[in-house]
Amino acid sequence: MNFTLKIWRQKNATDKGGLVTYNVENISPDSSFFEMLDVLNQQLIAKGEDPVSFDHDCREGICGTCSLYINGRPHGPLKGTTTCQLHMRSFRNGETIFVEPWRCGAFPVIKDLIVDRSAFDKIIQAGGYVSVNSGGIPDANTIPVPKSDADASFDAAACIGCGACVASCPNASAMLFVSAKVSHLALLPQGRVEAERRVQNMVAAMDSLGFGNCSNTYACEAECPKEITVANIARMNREFLAAKLFAEKEKQISFSL
């Protein structure tokens, strides 16, 4: 298969950048999108040009490192799929393919198609964890969890933190990601303990980093490679409102010597 590629090239964070057109030929329909880019990069290296930089790691859809906004959709045209799991058979022979980095003020471009997603790490640092060691593996059923909660928590925990939700959102909102993290912990007994504090701190971190506000377009749900649902966003809103309105004041203990 042959393709015309229009790829965003940007030397560094301060460069203005722009789309550059490339052609690749004789690509197997069964090669992955990244293998196709590898072919392109070999051509560029052979010509002594700078290869296209893009993020990838596991190449098996589990790490959340890969990105790419392909023809107006994060992770390309396939539903529930990361870019590393996308194959060229999903495109038409001769098609022109636009490849851009995630666009969000909180995800600045580092080079070409690579963006800095450490804003997500900052949100996690604000509360996306359980503070105490939850111990060894308990005997089965010592901590009962309702089946529906276990399922919903597990589904939310599938979020790989790729940022496609932000990339697809017309408002560059991070609500789907944050709600997945909040839900996955809030639904389990070990996470429930800090749930009120967590949701407030994570939302505050999200707001301070410059992501947009959710306007319920649900583009995130349509593009999430792990098919995280917007029901998580409603759950987070519930948790947040309940915490803001009804959380008891924490006793402040001051130490003096």
Next chain:
Amino acid sequence: MDSSTRKRLSSITSKVIMALAGLFLVVFLVVHLGINLLLLADDGGRAFSAAAEFMGTNPVIRVFEVVLFGGFLLHMAFGVMVSFQNRASRPVRYQHKNRSETSPLSRYMFHSGIIVFIFLVLHFIDYYFIKIGLVAPPAGIAPHDFYHRSLVLFANKGYSGVYLISFLFLGFHLNHAVQAAFQTIGLNHSKYMDAIKVGSTLYAIVVAGGFMVIPFWFILFR
């Protein structure tokens, strides 16, 4: 939480305020539609005028008018604020148009909101300002005679056109808005969400359609 995060109202709080104000307006629209439909009664405007009179003098309604204006102002102020923040959150835009599947017209809520706002301004000039004496009523019509005022306006094809377009966009706005408000205040439930979405669309069709029936009626039957 450092001081920079505390200055700004949380995104969720802003949106909940917007949603609650919006839901209040949703209830108000039904009342307003109910009264407007009395225009269609073939009684020389008696029922309509009586309703308008009641709305204009009943003390509870007078208080609610203030609440209503507050609701509109809150909804618009937060809508504008949230929309500006949203635009600012993506300083460099995509070259390729976004192709993600979204809730119908949900990305144009600001635009449909502006159209409804423009209509609201016209509506104020045509009715409210006349009522409170800011604008002189057209010759031969008393300031409180909403019935004849309406007959004159709907007899004008241009006005009816603007009215129809405005309500079409209000319908688009409501179609997304009602179910989105439920989602924002956290009322998303696996059992009821589909019904809420259908209800939202039905509400939009009934309310926007209900208002749009009126100019058609005047064009066809009067």
